[in-house]
Amino acid sequence: MEEIKADTTDHHHRLDVSEEKPPLLLTTSKPKRVASLDIFRGLTVVLMILVDDAGGQWPVIGHAPWNGCNLADFVMPFFLFIVGMAVPLALKRMASKHMAVKKVIIRTFKLLFWGVLLQGGFSHAPDELTYGVDMKHIRWCGILQRIALAYLVVSLVEIFSRDAEAKDLATSQFSILKLYSWHWLVGAIVLIVYFAILYAAYVPDWKFIVHDKDSVAYGKTFTVACGVRGKLDPPCNAVGYIDREVLGINHMYKRPAWRRSEACNENSPYQGPFRKDAPSWCYAPFEPEGILSSISAILSSIIGVHFGHVLVHLKDHSSRLKHWLSMGFVLLIVGILLHFTHAIPLNKQLYTFSYVCVTSGAAALVFSAFYIMVDIWGFKYLFMPLKWIGMNAMFVYVMAAAGIFAGFINGWYYGDPHNTLIYWIKKHIFINVWHSTRVGILLYVIFAEILFWAIVAGILHRLGIYWKL
Structure with a gap:
């Protein structure tokens, strides 16, 4: 599995x-x-x-x-x-x-x-x-x-x-x-249906309210001008249109990858604040595992x-x-x-x-x-x-x-929610030793996560324990 x-x-x-x-x-x-x-x-x-x-x-x-x-x-x-x-x-x-x-x-x-x-x-x-x-x-x-x-x-x-x-x-x-x-x-x-909808569906103008409480635009309403067919750009593609119509925009992923694009982000391709002249669609949700794209994924x-x-x-x-x-x-x-x-x-x-x-x-x-x-x-x-x-x-x-184990460990903290075993290991054993957040995080993931779970999985294998659907 x-x-x-x-x-x-x-x-x-x-x-x-x-x-x-x-x-x-x-x-x-x-x-x-x-x-x-x-x-x-x-x-x-x-x-x-x-x-x-x-x-x-x-x-x-x-x-x-x-x-x-x-x-x-x-x-x-x-x-x-x-x-x-x-x-x-x-x-x-x-x-x-x-x-x-x-x-x-x-x-x-x-x-x-x-x-x-x-x-x-x-x-x-x-x-x-x-x-x-x-x-x-x-x-x-x-x-x-x-x-x-x-x-x-x-x-x-x-x-x-x-x-x-x-x-x-x-x-x-x-x-x-x-x-x-x-x-x-x-x-x-599958391919015919995907192409037919992707290139033939008419994508009208649409609007949305920002529900992300961490966003500077929280509560604002934006309008995105489209009125086109066959576009593959972020705001006006048929993939997003189908999801907005069927799923509803409130049920889509609120932090899509396009937020790190040059049009949206000052620190692109890193995560960072939005540009002052960022287009309205930068604040919008987009479902990367949506309906039409999942049909193509078959x-x-x-x-x-x-x-x-x-x-x-x-x-x-x-x-x-x-x-x-x-x-x-x-x-x-x-x-x-x-x-x-x-x-x-x-x-x-x-x-x-x-x-x-x-x-x-x-x-x-x-x-x-x-x-x-x-x-x-x-x-x-x-x-x-x-x-x-x-x-x-x-x-x-x-x-x-899915972070369930890390979430459990982080639930045991001392005085402050950021004062946990995981944060301590990440900061003092990896980041501070290498004097680099980027290198420290990478090594933490390799050794404290991937290698750790490989050993755990090996022990479970020896015991004949498997989780299958």
């Missing part, structure tokens, strides 16, 4: 993915666990913690304010890719379609529940020692909700298109594509499903790697060309097609690298901490990425 989160300054990246049982590497002898998939999952959780807790000090690893692709922008699609890849492996063991559908639906509701609970606003960990949420402003969308949608779609398509899978397929990537043509048909429908999981099919049907390492690497490079090249020819920009907030291609291609190449090093060369022990985290990803996500 797994999860995800993202940025320090932009807490909109949290994600979790789950699978029923450990994935199996199909061989002619006794089936073995695909260690590289666990390790890739663990790496993604680690990236989530890193970019969320150190991204504010290191903008290059945080989310791109709008167009572009920084390290944090790979986290969400990596999880979706892993979700898709795990689906054929998990559902292969379920002979009954009825039972498979039941398990998929139950797991989908679990993901939705945890998503709303952790990202909807109920928990204010780790810094605000409060809990509870105003239902007038609850955030309905989030990482886990996006994963739930992608997981539900690709799983149901997989379940109802498995009859042909009984055949021992062979050798050609084209034959695998043909065998699972329903997946690609669904992918084509494509990342569909691509992952294909990689899982290759793993299921092809029996030798060279054939698998040939398909994975060729498709990964093609996706990467297509996405880069679309971006640099200005046809379709890379944009995580809109989940553009070029972004799908680049991040899915990168996921394919990273997984292939792990597969070579771990499942072929046998360097499993070198990546053991990542494997432990990947095998207990939900636990690490909730405790570390």
